Amino acid sequence: MERIIEEIREDLSRRIAVAADRLADRTLTEDPAYAALLGRAELRERIHHNLRQAVEGLVRSSRGLPVELADARATGTLRAEQGLPLTSLLRTYRHGGRLLWHTLTEAVAAHDRAALPRLLPSATVLWDVLDQMTDAVTESYRRTEAAHTDRDRERRAALLDVLLDGAAATDGPTASEAADRLGLPERGRFAVVVAASGGSGTTAGPPERPGAPSAPRVLWRIRADGETGLVDLGHHPLESVRELLAPLGVRAGVSPVVGAPAELAGAHRLAALALRTAPESGGPSTALLDERLPAALVAAQAELAGRLRQVVLGPVLALPAEDRRTLLTTLGTWLTCQGSTTYAAQRLYCHRNTVSNRLRRLEQLTGRSLSDPRHVVELALAHAAVLQRGAAQPATRPAAPAPRVSPTPAGTARRSPRRPA
Missing domain, CATH: 1.10.490 (Globin-like)
Known part of the structure; x- marks a missing residue:
C-alpha cells in the first residue's frame, strides 16, 4: 500500500x-x-x-x-x-x-x-x-x-449564592448583576424553596429543572443539606410552587413572594423557617410560610418554644404516653376543625361526648379554657411547639402549677367555643 x-x-x-x-x-x-x-x-x-x-x-x-x-x-x-x-x-x-x-x-x-x-x-x-x-x-x-x-455550573452556583445568601465578595457581582447574568428580571415576582435532604425524592439534579411549559422557572442550588430553588414566578400564583414540587416527593418550605433580587436572601431565610414547620412524619409536604405563621413564630424561637411547651402543656406532657398522645391528638384535631367538636369526633372516629370529655380534661390539666380566645392561642402555639419537637416526651421536670379556671357554678355545664354542629 x-x-x-x-x-x-x-x-x-x-x-x-x-x-x-x-x-x-x-x-x-x-x-x-x-x-x-x-x-x-x-x-x-x-x-x-x-x-x-x-x-x-x-x-x-x-x-x-x-x-x-x-x-x-x-x-x-x-x-x-x-x-x-x-x-x-x-x-x-x-x-x-x-x-x-x-x-x-x-x-x-x-x-x-x-x-x-x-x-x-x-x-x-x-x-x-x-x-x-x-x-x-x-x-x-x-x-x-x-x-x-462544570465551569458554567460553578459560575451559576456562585451567582445563586450571591442572591440566596446575600454574601457577595467585595469585587463580586451585586444582587442586581447576579440576577441579570442568570436571566432574571430586575423587577418581578420571586420566591425561594428550601427542600430537605434525605427525602423520598431525588435531591440531585440539574441546576435548572424545568417543569411543564406552563410552570414557573426554577434555578436549583444543590448543597449537602438539601436543595434551594429560586423560583421566577412571573404571572403564576405562589400556590403553583406546591404543584411543581409534588412530583419530587420532598418536604419543602416556601417563602412569601418578593419583588426584587435584593430581597431573595431574606426570602431564603423565611423558606428555611417554613421548612421547619413541615412535619417530618407523614410523608412529603410543602409548607408555604404565610399558611404556617403561628408555627413559624414558634420555630423561630427554639428557647421560647421549649418554655411554651412546658408552661402551657407541661402537665399533659407528664402523662403516660397513651394518655398524652390521646389528649394532644384531640387538641390538634379540634384546632384543625376550627373548634367544632362534632367535626373533630368524625375525624377521630369517636363520639362527640368523648371529644368533649377529653377537652374538659385538657382544660383541667392546663388551667386554660377553650372558651377564652387568649387561652386558645396559647394552646395552639404550644401544640405547634410539641409537633416541631417531634414525638411528645414526658416532661423532665414538672412545670409550676398553672392557674386554674374559676369553678363553674353548679348545674352549669362549661362550654367551649365550638362551632355548632
Whole structure:
C-alpha cells in the first residue's frame, strides 16, 4: 500500500485539494452551524489538512505504526470551545472519509487500473484510521464540553449564592448583576424553596429543572443539606410552587413572594423557617410560610418554644404516653376543625361526648379554657411547639402549677367555643 501511495502521491495531492474544495462548499451549504462559525477559506484549509492526515495515517498503519491523533484531538477541543455541535463535526468527518476513499480509488485507477485489486485490502485499514480520528475528535470534544459545563455550573452556583445568601465578595457581582447574568428580571415576582435532604425524592439534579411549559422557572442550588430553588414566578400564583414540587416527593418550605433580587436572601431565610414547620412524619409536604405563621413564630424561637411547651402543656406532657398522645391528638384535631367538636369526633372516629370529655380534661390539666380566645392561642402555639419537637416526651421536670379556671357554678355545664354542629 505504501508503494502505491508513493507512486500516486503528486496526483493524489491535487485530487485531495479538489476534494477539500467540494466538501467545504457542501458543508457550508448544508450545515448552518458551520456557516455561522467559519469562513470558506478556513474551513477548506482544515478539511484539506484532515484529509492529508488520514492519508498519512493510512501509510503509518501499513508500516505497523500508530496513527498521529494530536491534530484530531486539537480539533475536537477547538470546536467544543467554539460551540459547534458535535453532530456537525462528526458529519463532516464522515463525509470526508467517504470522499477520501473515492479520491484514492480514482487516483489509483488513473495511474494503473490493474493496481485497483491491490488497493482493496487497504479499505479496512483506512476505515480503521478514520474511526481512530473520529474517536479522538469525539473524546476531546466531550471532555472539553464537560469541563465547560462544570465551569458554567460553578459560575451559576456562585451567582445563586450571591442572591440566596446575600454574601457577595467585595469585587463580586451585586444582587442586581447576579440576577441579570442568570436571566432574571430586575423587577418581578420571586420566591425561594428550601427542600430537605434525605427525602423520598431525588435531591440531585440539574441546576435548572424545568417543569411543564406552563410552570414557573426554577434555578436549583444543590448543597449537602438539601436543595434551594429560586423560583421566577412571573404571572403564576405562589400556590403553583406546591404543584411543581409534588412530583419530587420532598418536604419543602416556601417563602412569601418578593419583588426584587435584593430581597431573595431574606426570602431564603423565611423558606428555611417554613421548612421547619413541615412535619417530618407523614410523608412529603410543602409548607408555604404565610399558611404556617403561628408555627413559624414558634420555630423561630427554639428557647421560647421549649418554655411554651412546658408552661402551657407541661402537665399533659407528664402523662403516660397513651394518655398524652390521646389528649394532644384531640387538641390538634379540634384546632384543625376550627373548634367544632362534632367535626373533630368524625375525624377521630369517636363520639362527640368523648371529644368533649377529653377537652374538659385538657382544660383541667392546663388551667386554660377553650372558651377564652387568649387561652386558645396559647394552646395552639404550644401544640405547634410539641409537633416541631417531634414525638411528645414526658416532661423532665414538672412545670409550676398553672392557674386554674374559676369553678363553674353548679348545674352549669362549661362550654367551649365550638362551632355548632
